[in-house]
Amino acid sequence: MKKILIGLVSVVVIAFIGLQIAQKVVSSGDEYYVQVTTDGQRIDSKDDSGNSYVDYKYSLTGYDDEGKEKELKFNAAKNRPLRREAFLKVTWNKQKGVTSYEEVPQKEVPKKALAKLGA
Template sequence: MKKLLIGLVLVVVLIFGGLKIAETVVMGGTDYYVQITDDGTKTLEQDDSGNAITKYSYQLIGYDKEGQEKVLDFSAFKDRPLKRDAYLKLTWNQKKGVTSYEEVQKNDLPQKAETKLSK
């Protein structure tokens, strides 16, 4: 009975560990910081149901926490462009590109990224 319980706990731990690793590899990545400097490129598309979708595409230079530069391509599916001069934290994955973004305040930027973005 004890061996069965230990085996079951081990299986559960391995499953959760595997899921966490998969999440990190597939969806995780390196955080880069950008400042929105233009309105992006607006395009109109259709979803699978034929509904109109507005997309704004951006290509901006981002900086990681060490100040390393990377050109980042990403899109925002919104009715309007992203707020000009806003700071964003983008998560970039080598296999999927930019997987997420969120607005951050200037005082939340890592020092080296803030220095590069302020130039």
């Protein structure tokens, strides 16, 4: 019984660590900063169960902390557009594209990126 319990605990721990590593790999990437300048393109869709939902599609120019430019395309799964003039820190991954974004205060945007954004 002890061997089974130890084996089960080991499998759970290994699976947990593997999932944590996979999450880091998928969500890691380069950080870019954008300023929301449009309301985005509204997309009304339905999920597999037939429930309606709204996405907003964005294509914005982002800049890294050195001021290098990248065109970033992503969807915001919200029932309203992102706040205009908001600054976002966007994580971009070579395999997945944009993996995440979060609103940040203007003072947290690196100076070179801020200068390119015109703020």
